[in-house]
Amino acid sequence: MEFDYFGQHEGSPVNNNRQSLLASGWRPFHREFDWKFLGQLMLHDTQELTQKSLNLASSIAETLGRNNYAWWANLLNIVSENTRYEVEKFWNYITPDPLTPDYRYKDVLNTDTPITQFVSRNSIPIDYVLNRLQEITVMRVLKLLGRPDVITQYYLERSFYFPVEKFVNWERIDVINTVYAYWSKDDVWLQIDPYDRGRRHYSLMAKNLSPLINKATYDLAIMLSGYQSRVGKVQSQFMIRSFPEDIQHFTDIVQQAVLNQNQLAVLVHGKPGTGKTAWTQAVAKEILVSLGFVIFILDHDAIANFVPPTYLERICIIINEADNLAQDRASEVAQHSNKTEHILSLLDGTLYQSVVEDSGMQMQQRLVVLMTCNTTERLDPAMLRKGRVDLMYEFTHLFI
Template sequence: MGSGNFNHYEDSPVNNSPQGKGLLGAGWRPLTRQFNWDYFFHLASQDSWELMQKFMSATSDIADAMGRNQYTWWANLLNVFSEDTRYYLDEFWNYITPEAPLPDYRYKDILSVEAPVVQTVSRDAIPIDFVLNRLQEITIFKVLDLLGKPDLITQYFMDRSYYYPSVRFINWERLEIMGSAYAYWSEAQVWLQIDYLGRGGRRRYTLIANNITPLVTKATYNLAVMLSGYQSRVGQVHAEFAIRSFPADIQSFTDRVQQAILDSDQLAILVQGEPGTGKTAWTQAVAREILAPLGYVIFILDHDAVENFVPPSYLERICLIINEADNLAQNRASLVAQNNSKTEHILSLLDGTLYQSVIDDAGVHAKQKLVVLMTCNTTERLDPAMLRKGRVDLMYDFVHRFV
């Protein structure tokens, strides 16, 4: 729906409820239904019988109010404005005028979060849900910053609709909301729905769009997520060393990696070497200089995170960094590996079975790009299935002492 008719709403009598007065005091204005010839002609052509019945019913009510012989003419005139007569007139008016604009729920892209995101501290597990919800919250608010002021802001509360003048809008946190609020950007074809949850001022923010991927890609540029115990956090990509500071052979291998990233939708790289050969520093440099500029969101996972982690489907490009993979994807013939499912989970990541074994109608997972960067001290402890053809695309030995 476009924004052409969004400015045709005028003030109506003030709502007498305290909440309604609170909304009016916060800058909201009553939103009244306006006559629209296109909508009326649509009713006349598609529902002419119902339109005629409602018109005759409203006309009959007015005639009955005006034609009472036991009252004077001016009393009959006042009777037209009685509560009963106004009810029937309002019912007819609401029928022949379009409702306040609402989100187009036929749009395929939906991104939602309850904010502010609250962390539940636990000693039993890494707070993966908190960090991923925090990433989603950051993404939604960055998208809203990119969109700027909406063409329309409305709110529905206690059977009344209100609108907020866009010229007065400052930010979403300062916008008084007591029911369900809606905003629309016509150029981007994006809706925002805000539901007041009442628990400590919490709200649910939901973006509904025809195609939100370009906005999400811009909003998540240079973002990195650390999932490692209580050090879990969302921030920016950082690398202590530049790629050009590595030995010449590693720089040459990095060129191969870069080309493979450009050519592939899914790629797994494994580098091995003794401690101090720069494996972890190299993965950070690749993430910072190659993947982040291409729009990849970086996830750095420790061992506990790998076992329970599935990358968010709303992200178009994802990079997973898994250090010390030989302590994680161990040979399943060993007793240690038999006591956990980490090896199977990494194999699923490398096979793409978590993403491409089932494709939904929207094809979201089919277009998701995935790069996995893994380091290990030795490949001898890795499960043999890890090194089979099709799972790890590129391997390299780091032999020079780097740090």
């Protein structure tokens, strides 16, 4: 049994939108009868079911029993728009609704797309790159999920579905109202809401998105450095085995500590040209990326505006020339900056863990901080306290 009601005049904007949906591959969703669902209504909503049944029967009887029309006119009126609308309302009541997301799911990841960059006092380039990272993550997750089991769209009191066998990509899906998609294997929902000028808002919902996000963010590196900020992959000019033996041995210690600790801070120091920055890049590329860490390379300005994204499980932060950042607060130069306090809070984890969000994704993050400096003499003493910097090493061989 199927009902199809639109109730719009030909040529109206709403009707044109419906035609656009049908022309782009969407099809009306026909609700199917379910004896189990009807049984639940009879058991738990008896009064409402009885009332709606009597109302429908009364409406049909009134249409058939009109005295001022011929019997055949009354019979034709049964298929009129008004009567069909009443029948469809009843049919929608006694049949189950199309599947919709479970908004109680704990893990939610959102993004607007395409991301637009606005440079102003209230929107710095770092914000754009972090939003771009979130957009890339969502799109990579969707690519990993592949073709969904169902795609639906509700418009003008009517549900439509898109045949999944015709699905190519999300950019080619026509979105007029809210679109839902579901992957039963991973128990993941997608909600797409349209914005103006072709922009869209994507929301992923699941009981556990972490495995998919970890796969989606593999091999990603983010440079946060003013107008040079960008998302890409970490590059390393030198291999770890090209460093002196003592540094290779220290690298083995660092690797073991990464495996054993949820939070690790490493500081390497030495004269310019001893390969400190090259070493951090080599460790990031050969060790941390392979372990699933997302690499963030921060300059001194980015430190003051950076909070590790909560949806990432493994994060590595690289800070070069830390002696120009976390300077001794007793010095006159450091008193004109709060960067020392910021990096100390970052190392403690208190900066972004002091308040836990009541929505969105929350997970036990693993954080690795790799720092370089020319000398430790200018560093604030609090930096070198036990529990902040776990491993230190001096590079003494000229490498470059």
